[in-house]
Amino acid sequence: MPSASKTWIAVAAMFALNGGLFGTWASRIPTVVERHALDGGQLGLLLLTLAAGAIASFPLAGRASDTFGAARATLIIALAYTIALILIACAPNVWLIGAALCLFGAGHGGMDVTMNSWAGEAERHIAKPVMSTFHAMWSLGAGAGAMGGYLATSFELGLLAHFALVGIVFWVLTTWLAAIGWPSDTRKPVKGAKRFPLPHGALFWIGLVAMCAALGEGAIADWSALFLVSVTSATQAQGALGYAVFSAAMVVMRLLGTSVIMRLGEVNVARLAGCSAVAGVLLAVIPASFVATLAGFVLLGLGYALIMPLAFSRAANDPDTPPGVAIASVATLGYGGILIGPPLIGFTAHFITLHYAFALLGVLALVIVAKASALGRPESHVAPAAERSRQ
Numbered sequence: 275m276p277s278a279s280k281t282w283i284a285v286a287a288m289f290a291l292n293g294g295l296f297g298t299w300a301s302r303i304p305t306v307v308e309r310h311a312l313d314g315g316q317l318g319l320l321l322l323t324l325a326a327g328a329i330a331s332f333p334l335a336g337r338a339s340d341t342f343g344a345a346r347a348t349l350i351i352a353l354a355y356t357i358a359l360i361l362i363a364c365a366p367n368v369w370l371i372g373a374a375l376c377l378f379g380a381g382h383g384g385m386d387v388t389m390n391s392w393a394g395e396a397e398r399h400i401a402k403p404v405m406s407t408f409h410a411m412w413s414l415g416a417g418a419g420a421m422g423g424y425l426a427t428s429f430e431l432g433l434l435a436h437f438a439l440v441g442i443v444f445w446v447l448t449t450w451l452a453a454i455g456w457p458s459d460t461r462k463p464v465k466g467a468k469r470f471p472l473p474h475g476a477l478f479w480i481g482l483v484a485m486c487a488a489l490g491e492g493a494i495a496d497w498s499a500l501f502l503v504s505v506t507s508a509t510q511a512q513g514a515l516g517y518a519v520f521s522a523a524m525v526v527m528r529l530l531g532t533s534v535i536m537r538l539g540e541v542n543v544a545r546l547a548g549c550s551a552v553a554g555v556l557l558a559v560i561p562a563s564f565v566a567t568l569a570g571f572v573l574l575g576l577g578y579a580l581i582m583p584l585a586f587s588r589a590a591n592d593p594d595t596p597p598g599v600a601i602a603s604v605a606t607l608g609y610g611g612i613l614i615g616p617p618l619i620g621f622t623a624h625f626i627t628l629h630y631a632f633a634l635l636g637v638l639a640l641v642i643v644a645k646a647s648a649l650g651r652p653e654s655h656v657a658p659a660a661e662r663s664r665q
Contacts, residue, residue, distance in 0.1 A: 276454045278400045285396045286411040287451035288389045293415030294444045300495040301423020301514045318620025327376035328383025335384035343458030344391035355381025356445040363434040406583040410528030417521030424514035473603040479648035481607035486638040487581035488611030496616035505629045506564040523575025541650040548642030551577030555636035584649045
């Protein structure tokens with residue numbers, strides 16, 4: 275059995291790869307829009323193909339994880355995900371971009387399922403609540419990808435050269451770190467299981483809160499650069515900074531997540547997170563200046579950072595549903611949200627402009643505040659804060 279440190283590094287590397295490739299794509303969306311002369315509606319349709327690919331991949335990735343093991347499935351999907359990023363840059367027209375984005379979305383969504391399953395196995399092996407640190411590595415990777423986009427744009431590096439360089443380097447480094455021979459659990463598929471498991475009962479509210487945060491996170495990933503360029507008159511290079519500061523804020527909060535949750539409790543943390551997101555939207559939409567919008571993206575990053583880790587943790591401790599089924603059902607809503615958010619903003623922007631479409635994120639943040647209690651663990655499944663702090 276690999277050591278705790280090697281196990282953490284291996285899983286963290288896969289989270290960083292997933293985030294890094296997604297951040298790379300997000301940072302160069304303005305370049306894709308300019309190259310193919312896309313309007314908001316067309317970009318929204320393209321992003322919808324990305325979402326469709328991801329959502330379709332969830333049940334397939336879940337079955338692959340059960341059949342072949344979460345670690346092996348993650349490594350296989352990671353290669354397809356990397357290739358898909360490069361194919362986006364190679365696509366000569368909108369139709370082929372849509373096909374490449376569908377494959378890219380499938381790789382992104384499939385890895386989300388399998389690497390979180392691997393993270394759950396790793397967390398049990400390490401015997402510490404490290405889920406938020408894995409998600410921090412995703413944000414760190416996404417921020418690195420966005421910063422790479424800023425540098426590539428500043429030095430006028432071509433899209434294909436940029437995506438190929440980042441994809442190959444990221445993939446080689448992270449898969450080398452992840453190749454530890456992890457003995458993942460395998461199991462036979464359950465007969466009669468639903469292909470698309472959806473949360474019900476208490477898990478529905480957990481999934482709803484996760485979806486509200488994920489919708490906002492996806493919207494910032496794909497629209498922050500264009501928001502800065504079109505609303506605040508930032509340059510394309512400056513536009514890439516939006517997702518970078520957002521991701522940096524998420525990294526910091528997720529690294530601090532364990533101590534913050536231990537001190538304040540799950541429900542209070544979720545409620546404060548929603549309030550931070552509301553303040554971030556107001557700061558970005560009302561002043562509509564470059565500096566204020568960057569500050570707003572920081573508050574949004576701080577607000578969204580711990581919602582998904584809290585949702586997965588609560589689902590894993592649900593008293594009425596087995597952990598695997600509970601996590602899969604919440605992931606369907608949560609990770610569906612991160613991919614549905616961008617096309618939703620795109621279609622709304624087509625009618626009321628991108629500036630005011632961002633106000634939708636404030637409404638979703640208010641839902642997080644209102645339903646924060648859904649993320650509180652059942653008393654029988656969690657030790658008192660004082661006792662946990664001594665463990």
